[in-house]
Amino acid sequence: MSICHINGEYLPTEKCALPVTDLVIQRGVGVFDSLRIYGGKAFALTAHMERLEKSARIAGINVEDGSIIRDITQTVREGSLRADCPDGGDCIVKAYITGGDSAVHGVFPNPRHFVIFESAPDVKPEAYQNGVALQPTTEGRPYPLVKSINYMVGLMQEAGSGDVLECLYCPDGKVTETLKSSFFMCRDGKIITAPTGSVLGGVTRNIVLELARVDGFKIEERCPDVSELKLADEAFLTSSWKEVLPVVRVGDIKIAGGKPGPVAAHLQKLYRANLGRWLDK
Numbered sequence: 001m002s003i004c005h006i007n008g009e010y011l012p013t014e015k016c017a018l019p020v021t022d023l024v025i026q027r028g029v030g031v032f033d034s035l036r037i038y039g040g041k042a043f044a045l046t047a048h049m050e051r052l053e054k055s056a057r058i059a060g061i062n063v064e065d066g067s068i069i070r071d072i073t074q075t076v077r078e079g080s081l082r083a084d085c086p087d088g089g090d091c092i093v094k095a096y097i098t099g100g101d102s103a104v105h106g107v108f109p110n111p112r113h114f115v116i117f118e119s120a121p122d123v124k125p126e127a128y129q130n131g132v133a134l135q136p137t138t139e140g141r142p143y144p145l146v147k148s149i150n151y152m153v154g155l156m157q158e159a160g161s162g163d164v165l166e167c168l169y170c171p172d173g174k175v176t177e178t179l180k181s182s183f184f185m186c187r188d189g190k191i192i193t194a195p196t197g198s199v200l201g202g203v204t205r206n207i208v209l210e211l212a213r214v215d216g217f218k219i220e221e222r223c224p225d226v227s228e229l230k231l232a233d234e235a236f237l238t239s240s241w242k243e244v245l246p247v248v249r250v251g252d253i254k255i256a257g258g259k260p261g262p263v264a265a266h267l268q269k270l271y272r273a274n275l276g277r278w279l280d281k
């Protein structure tokens with residue numbers, strides 16, 4: 001069961017609809033953010049709401065008076081505690097702001113918004129033990145700082161890729177991010193990941209980097225060359241629902257002989273141990 005807050009009320013998600021005139025439907029204009037709820041408490045809510053607002057601003061969607069972000073923030077808090085919140089409040093929340101109806105080029109003054117509470121997609125325990133595979137693509141994501149609703153190009157890259165979890169964007173021979181996650185590789189004792197701006201500012205990414213830094217890891221923020229993947233000591237990805245997940249294959253390239261490494265396992269433990277610091281009070 002999944003519930004949706006739209007136009008001031010909570011409904012079963014399948015009962016909710018948007019007018020077909022909304023530019024999110026006609027032109028793919030829309031932004032969103034997704035975050036985890038642990039036991040009825042939102043994780044890193046402020047960071048997610050700030051990113052949502054930034055995505056909307058860059059896209060030209062009008063969030064200037066703050067009312068939409070305030071309404072979404074309140075809905076996340078309130079909805080997480082509802083009796084019909086999926087899985088007793090251990091779930092995913094996705095907040096959307098659409099382009100709405102607009103006749104003016106590149107400006108979206110009348111956005112719509114809605115919030116979906118749904119079960120977290122299953123990450124099999126084996127994925128953490130055995131690692132996952134990614135499908136490299138030479139495509140990139142336009143406007144990396146915008147968490148756009150439009151995943152079409154990335155999803156097209158995943159067609160026919162078998163047991164691959166997600167595509168890995170590698171435009172111009174540089175490794176950036178995956179369809180839905182931040183990407184990291186380890187080499188010569190350092191953790192290497194793309195800088196925010198070349199990629200989305202992953203909330204999980206930023207928290208994992210903060211924890212790793214304090215724990216004494218050296219961090220290099222740059223986009224690795226694709227050719228470095230085969231030299232990696234290990235690789236992993238982060239996102240709100242996957243947390244820290246090891247990557248053992250990228251296309252034909254086996255990372256570290258196809259075995260998950262110790263850094264990813266350590267950071268996943270560290271992340272779990274520190275979860276409470278970012279939970280909504």
Ligand SMILES: *Cc1c(COP(=O)(O)O)cnc(C)c1O
Pocket residue numbers: 034147177178179180181182200201202203204205238239240241
């Ligand atoms: C959502 C997303 C992420 C993960 O962000 P988190 O804030 O860590 O959940 C990373 N990259 C892309 C392209 C995304 O869409």
